[in-house]
Amino acid sequence: MQNLFLDINVLQTLPSSNINRDDTGAPKTAYYGGVVRSRVSSQSWKKASRDDFKARGIESSLRTKKIPSALEKELLNQEPSLNQEDAHAKTLEILKAMGIKVEVDKATGETVTKVLIFMSPGQLRKLADYALNNDKLDIKELKKLGKEDSALDLALYGRMLADSPELNVEAAAQVAHAISTHEIIPEFDYFTAIDDLQPDDTAGAAHLGSIEFNSSTLYRYANVNIRELKENLGDKEDIVSATKEFIKSFVKSMPGGKQNTFANKTLPDYVMICLRQDTPVNLVSAFEQPVSARGKSGYVKPSIEKLEKEFKSSQMFVEDPLVTAILTKFETEIGDKEVNFKQLLDKVSDVLMKAVQDEDDNN
Incomplete structure (x- = not known):
């Protein structure tokens, strides 16, 4: 292909929030273009998208050390006459x-794997079925089954096992750390809590605390290698x-850090999707020089202008995309502006389908 x-x-603009914390509880940050930016790690947004898959009923993989328990359960599910000890022994084998x-x-006292392992329900089913129907286990066949039938999240985000590289799955998607298009200034919320049952003649708070937060307009980027996705x-x-x-x-997803405290669930202000035949292009360099708010007009509009300018500049290095579809309430100067999210998805899907069909016709 x-x-x-x-x-x-x-x-995407976030109000006061702390959706992805570091080891001190502060929002993660990064230095870029000589200033401090708000940052949300790629791992955090991958987890948010996986949670969204599950919420929408899309079969998702298990990322756990408890693979032995899950495989043992699958063996017992497929062969109820199997006793617990035999199922456990077969699992270890x-x-x-x-x-x-x-x-x-x-x-x-539970048997667990030494590292977290990403495995799909389909792979667990196939491994259990093979083990129950073959007295002698073929190592090559087991490892082959351990890579087949990947769930969507496993196909996208891949799997790396240093001790068994034959089971590695190359990630089809790459997700960048989101950073703010502008400099941010950390802020702190000092709060107190009163004991509802304290006597009327008792003054003062029963609890004191503080939370660090910031607000930002984030640039988020991800890409998908369609050929790798097909392979997976x-x-x-x-x-x-x-x-x-x-x-x-x-x-549409968002990491859930401190959501109950800040209720910061927003939707994107601008989405641009490109389908390219030569190379993926992260346009974050549009914001190496941080955006400055114009008076009180905010960061979104100038961020869009800088992003689209960078897109135009990047075209001197790369081929024109097969499609550049955009969804936003703001004015744009590039691509095809869609009316709603469904139309955006349909437009991209139609072009992708045609590209895949043309590839089939040529082969």
Whole structure:
């Protein structure tokens, strides 16, 4: 299959918030262009998109050390006559053959893997089915089954196992750390709490505390290698729908840090999606020189202007995208502006489908 890359560029304003904390509880930050920016890690937004998959009923993988328990449960589900001891022994045999190391959790006594492992329900089902129907386990076949039937999140975000590299899955999606298009100044909320049952003649608070937060206009970016996604999913018919589901989740999801405190769930102000045949392009360099708010007009509009200017400038290095679809309430100077999110998805899906079909016709 020819190269096809999907770029997702998002500008999104957050009010007072702390959606992704560091080890001190402060919002994560980054230095870029010589100033401090608000930052949301790629891992945080990947987790948010995976949670969105689950909320929308899309089968998702398990990322856990409790793979032995999950596999044991699947064996018992497929063969109810199997006793617990035999299921446990069969589980250990399968994992050992696959090169996955286990240990006993000292706190619970439960058998767990030594590292977190990303595995889809379909892979667990296939491994259990194979083990129940074959007295002798073939290592190559087990490892092959351990890579087949990837759920969407596993196909997108990949899997890396140092002890068993044959089970590695190359990620089809790359997600950048989101950063603010402008400099931010950390702020602090000092708060107190009163004991509802304290006597009337007692003054003072029962609890004191403070929370660090900031507000920002974030630039968010992700890309999908369509050829890699096809390789991971193993079915051409899934490519367009899978890409569509990823766009939905990445654009609309948000990490849940301190949501109850700040209720900061917003929607994007601007979305630009490009389908390219040569290379993915992160346009963050538009904001290397931080955006300055014009008077009291905010950061969104000048951020859009800088992003679109950078898009135009980047075209001297790369081929024109097959499609550049945009959704925003603001004026734009590039691409095809869509009326709503559904039309944006349909436009991108139609162009992607045509590109995939043309590739099939040429082969």
